[in-house]
Amino acid sequence: MIVIGLTGGIASGKSTVAEELRRLGLPVFDADEVSRKAVEKGSAGLRQVAEAFGSQYLTADGSLDRAKVANLIFHDRQARKTLESIIHKIVWQQAEQFLQQCSERNFPAAVLDVPLLIECGWQNNVDRVWLVAVDVQEQIKRAMKRSGMAEDDVKQRIAAQMSLEAKKPYAHMIFDNSGELQQTLEQVQQEVDKILGEKFGR
Numbered sequence: 001m002i003v004i005g006l007t008g009g010i011a012s013g014k015s016t017v018a019e020e021l022r023r024l025g026l027p028v029f030d031a032d033e034v035s036r037k038a039v040e041k042g043s044a045g046l047r048q049v050a051e052a053f054g055s056q057y058l059t060a061d062g063s064l065d066r067a068k069v070a071n072l073i074f075h076d077r078q079a080r081k082t083l084e085s086i087i088h089k090i091v092w093q094q095a096e097q098f099l100q101q102c103s104e105r106n107f108p109a110a111v112l113d114v115p116l117l118i119e120c121g122w123q124n125n126v127d128r129v130w131l132v133a134v135d136v137q138e139q140i141k142r143a144m145k146r147s148g149m150a151e152d153d154v155k156q157r158i159a160a161q162m163s164l165e166a167k168k169p170y171a172h173m174i175f176d177n178s179g180e181l182q183q184t185l186e187q188v189q190q191e192v193d194k195i196l197g198e199k200f201g202r
């Protein structure tokens with residue numbers, strides 16, 4: 001089974017490409033969704049966070065006090081690293097389970113949609129890195145339109161991330177999503193055809 005790591009920057013079009021890959025029949029793992037659930041109430045991840053930082057980072061009902069934790073990791077780099085390592089470990093464990101299930105079900109390929117794939121060094125855990133790229137002006141426009149964020153906030157978030165240029169050398173395939181969606185979807189279809197061709201000699 002060919003393992004594809006799908007990545008890209010904020011509002012570059014990862015979810016849009018992931019949706020198309022699902023439509024074309026490939027299983028897709030959503031790392032964002034799993035990381036959101038990793039520290040939900042009652043989870044093993046939340047217990048680890050409470051052990052690392054103390055129960056004062058939980059609310060009265062036993063959920064993560066997200067505002068308090070956000071404040072902590074903003075001021076304390078070590079705490080940020082600890083939190084990230086707890087969450088990343090859980091996400092990777094679940095990704096491995098997902099890949100195991102896909103392999104047992106004989107899928108020719110499976111996709112890990114991981115926004116921070118390269119930042120986490122997980123490019124080494126996949127066979128192919130597929131990068132969704134977008135021109136930065138278009139990226140800002142789409143991020144603002146989608147979330148109603150102010151332009152400066154979007155620019156700040158983009159600047160805080162690893163740049164697209166720095167990610168490009170890791171990519172086996174770059175989907176240029178700066179133009180019409182249909183053009184991107186055609187690129188995606190072609191790559192999926194290639195992968196299936198490799199597996200089935202078509």
Ligand code: ATP
Pocket residue numbers: 008009010011012013014015016017115142143146177178179180181182184
């Ligand atoms: P994030 O990781 O920040 O959540 P993402 O990389 O998953 O974002 P999407 O959610 O797929 O990106 O796309 C961001 C926005 O841009 C969405 O509103 C989507 O509908 C829109 N979009 C994606 N591709 C195109 C395109 N080619 N033309 C116009 N709009 C697009």
